[in-house]
Amino acid sequence: MAAAITIRPISSKRDRKAFVDLPFRLYRDDPNWVPPLKGEALGLITPEKNGWYSHAKAQLFLAERDGRVVGRISAHIDTLAQQMPAAQGFGPGSGQWGLMEAEDEDIFRALLGSAEEWLRAQGVALVLGPISQSIWEEPGLLIEGFDHPPTVMMGHAKPAYRGWIEAAGYHPIKQVMTYELDIRPDFPPIVQRIIKSGEKNPRIVVREVDKRRFDEEAAIILSILNDAWEANWGFVPLTPPEIKDVGVKLKPIVFNDLIRIAELDGKPVAFMITLPDLNEPLAGLNGSLLPFGWAKLLLWLRKPKVRTMRVPLMGVVKELQSSRMASQLAFMMIEYIRRASVTRYSATRGEIGWILDDNQGMRSIAETIGSRVNKVYQIYGKDL
Template structure:
């Protein structure tokens, strides 16, 4: 644990230089951590930019730095997500982007600053980390530190959880990540269901059609918003967020690795697999210039990654449960698994899954995936 021999100060991020210090702090904290993957600096700048991130159309956020003798030693954000409040009405604000040296005073000062701002906005509870919403990177890594994070998943030092818990933060939910071998054929029970599904004349499982990319992505998000609507903390994607997602994903989408299942021509299930961009950028040190762009494009389009992440899978509520629901889910999962193998993918991550989503957990474990990482959401009441 570092010693706080010099006075600690908390500064709001207001200038370009402060924003740059906020973004670059992880380079200092993780410089000796082989599992950490440096994010792309330009992507981080865009993520924090209200003019470029549609999250800010329905949310407010503030950012702070912790400094000792002019040196950045910590950071945090606080958000009031009006889309979350409109759906849940729970007067809960969020914190995120938490990074800091191993020092109790720093964690206390950062969280207290975020709590004070949220309290002033009328919030009665605080929850996080959310970077920024439940549809983006979230949760604090509490198990699985040795493995590098996949695309849109975070990393942390083991001491982070202890500092938060010392400050009275308590677990709200655990989010599980599963590792799977894409080359492994489905076990006999699943293979039997797949054969049965293949005989259904009314069932079609197809890849994404890049000729109608926007329409297919909208269909996928419509299934997602229906399938996940009863999940803890769920907030549907807005049209602006969907358009931003469509723009951001297009350069890395492999259409054959996205599956849409239709019953009598009506889309009822989907699964998305994305190349693990973190594998491709791990040695770029966050920079795309002067040669990073060429390396990234070659690794994603020519060499291809050996790993992929499945961030979304869903079956419409009307078809969940029972034999048909299982056949739909396994059909879209196996469709993208086979596509991944053809592209040279060997391993992947299915993430994230709520710890109490037993139907999904049983399905994932039925195809041979094993849990290997845990991310935790923390919360506490905000005293008046």
């Protein structure tokens, strides 16, 4: 007879460490799981170290059997998400769960029951998951693309989780996906013509960012992002504490020639952020910078050479989104960053996303340059 499963809420530093350590055992034999830096993973679930908690609250749970940690989950409520229109995915009475890992389905069901009970007690009527924890972190459960590692800031999961979630009464709400492509060849002739036409237009300037003016450039990008993404499903505006956190996290892998801002008549109207895939050097560190991991990572950061470049964010202001100019600016930024990625960083592969399944404009741009879907993540919902 199997031992009883115990679910308990956690708050201590020791418990948070056990929460972070669990995936290292569960995915030990999975060649496509990339161990995160444990310090960074701890920071994400520590309120004093994560600006997301300035507008959200969470309860973490551990599952134990025979005194051994066998599962984990986070139940959380984002007050800004609750203020968004319900038609955009969240809205009043919504809550989420995420960061779920479990040895078997019985453990998962027990964890999920505790998360739902906590959310119900907070007045939640609609629960969505997995969202770990902010929508800007790792939204959705991987349901396609288990055969290769995720890129930086994307998630991984066990294939069995999909069946467990659906058997618990959850139904699909939204899919997000990533696209991959070989960035060594030139883009198709039609794309090249569009780019050359833009280069002849004196109204258009596509420039590199200046890392020396990091805060100023970040403010420009954030302004475009909020305007461009405001009506998107799941949009929750980033707050100043979160922006500060993102800046600290991403600044080491920000390179001027990999981030572009497009200006029209001198006004910033579009941007594209590209990051060298940090997961490539992290894969061999097993979550720790000690004893020599810090030196390896520092050396890599000075002059990164990577196989993959990831485009996590791109945006064009709303007033241009239905125009030909929007795709022209996108193609120009993609091409300039493609050239830099190949010639200066030895990259051979690009990954674009995540992209919402109903974002036809961005999906069309990705497909026009020869990209194909390589990973699909599913967000589920359930009425409590």
